[in-house]
Amino acid sequence: MTTDTMAAKSSEAYSSIAIVGAGGYGELFLKALKQSGFFVKVRAVTRAPEATETVKLERLKKLRALGIEVLEYTSVTADEFSRVFAGIDTVVSAVAVAGLLDQIPMIDGAVAAGVKWFIPSEFGVAQYQSAWMPFKGPLAAKEQVLEYLVGTARPKGLAYTAVYTGLALDYLDPHVIGLKLSKRRATLVGRGATPATFTCAADVVKVLVSIVQRPSEMQNRVIRYAGSTNKMRELIKVVTGNSCGNNVKIVSIDEARLKFCELARQQDMKAFQVYGRLLIEEGMAQINLRREPLDNGLFPDIKPESATETLVRLIKLAEAGSEMFKGGQIIHRSHTASSVTDGVGEVCKQEPASTTVAGKSPV
Numbered sequence: 269m270t271t272d273t274m275a276a277k278s279s280e281a282y283s284s285i286a287i288v289g290a291g292g293y294g295e296l297f298l299k300a301l302k303q304s305g306f307f308v309k310v311r312a313v314t315r316a317p318e319a320t321e322t323v324k325l326e327r328l329k330k331l332r333a334l335g336i337e338v339l340e341y342t343s344v345t346a347d348e349f350s351r352v353f354a355g356i357d358t359v360v361s362a363v364a365v366a367g368l369l370d371q372i373p374m375i376d377g378a379v380a381a382g383v384k385w386f387i388p389s390e391f392g393v394a395q396y397q398s399a400w401m402p403f404k405g406p407l408a409a410k411e412q413v414l415e416y417l418v419g420t421a422r423p424k425g426l427a428y429t430a431v432y433t434g435l436a437l438d439y440l441d442p443h444v445i446g447l448k449l450s451k452r453r454a455t456l457v458g459r460g461a462t463p464a465t466f467t468c469a470a471d472v473v474k475v476l477v478s479i480v481q482r483p484s485e486m487q488n489r490v491i492r493y494a495g496s497t498n499k500m501r502e503l504i505k506v507v508t509g510n511s512c513g514n515n516v517k518i519v520s521i522d523e524a525r526l527k528f529c530e531l532a533r534q535q536d537m538k539a540f541q542v543y544g545r546l547l548i549e550e551g552m553a554q555i556n557l558r559r560e561p562l563d564n565g566l567f568p569d570i571k572p573e574s575a576t577e578t579l580v581r582l583i584k585l586a587e588a589g590s591e592m593f594k595g596g597q598i599i600h601r602s603h604t605a606s607s608v609t610d611g612v613g614e615v616c617k618q619e620p621a622s623t624t625v626a627g628k629s630p631v
Contacts, residue, residue, distance in 0.1 A: 282357030294362035316340035349377025368409035434465025460500035464553035466575035467495035495572035
């Protein structure tokens with residue numbers, strides 16, 4: 269964004285912003301917003317940490333040192349969120365999957381506190397219903413939250429914006445979708461010919477920072493931004509050097525569905541990986557699956573890193589033994605993975621109509 273454009277946009281922007289969640293994307297958003305200088309007040313709103321949560325306590329200490337205000341909530345109630353949102357114009361939620369439905373009382377608290385704009389925790393794939401899964405997917409809560417914003421909160425004066433950016437390979441961890449960077453190996457479910465949307469974490473942050481500076485242009489709509497659109501076979505070729513060689517394990521869709529149900533009933537974290545690979549093959553990771561227009565034109569100054577470029581960067585980090593990696597994988601955000609599998613076994617009682625293939629190894 270040019271200096272003149274930034275000056276023009278800053279005059280219409282709200283002066284205070286709060287990010288709910290101080291880890292993951294929340295931490296990235298907070299640092300970038302503070303550095304932007306567009307807001308008089310940047311506030312982190314986070315669950316009060318236990319004394320044993322030393323990593324979180326140290327993270328909050330560093331945020332305060334940057335001049336970011338930190339307020340903690342002790343209960344998930346509208347009254348408590350109203351308290352921590354006092355004096356705030358814009359609230360951006362960056363809660364993990366496990367806390368998606370906490371956004372309902374969060375929204376009520378925002379309304380009570382006089383917040384003008386609420387951006388829910390999306391920054392990933394849009395919610396489309398799978399054709400084969402016998403229940404609504406773990407991300408269905410996002411749809412419920414958006415419906416509440418539009419149908420209940422907006423009539424009360426709270427604007428909203430939903431932001432879909434697809435998968436971030438440097439945030440989610442490529443291993444989750446079958447790309448084993450340090451070993452230069454991959455697992456492919458199906459044919460790998462279905463498009464998926466990817467945007468690296470740094471570009472997601474740039475999109476969010478640009479959005480919150482332009483309320484009149486960005487409110488009460490859905491924003492779809494794609495760093496690149498790629499097929500799994502293209503990504504596998506970057507990692508392994510080919511798309512179907514000896515270092516690529518190919519798993520049929522039926523086998524993957526059976527494995528997902530088996531792992532989900534056991535509440536096994538690996539169910540999250542199989543779930544993600546199946547959704548990609550079905551097209552659920554494409555943020556404009558129904559041919560909705562992309563909004564990249566709203567962000568002309570962002571020159572996005574493509575998924576293949578992200579993979580090349582991550583492979584170099586993995587080979588160099590970067591602290592970003594542990595055991596050859598990006599350190600997992602366990603709350604996200606566990607919330608996806610938690611309780612899935614109760615609803616996944618019907619296995620897909622298929623026969624287990626004897627001797628097959630896990631996906």
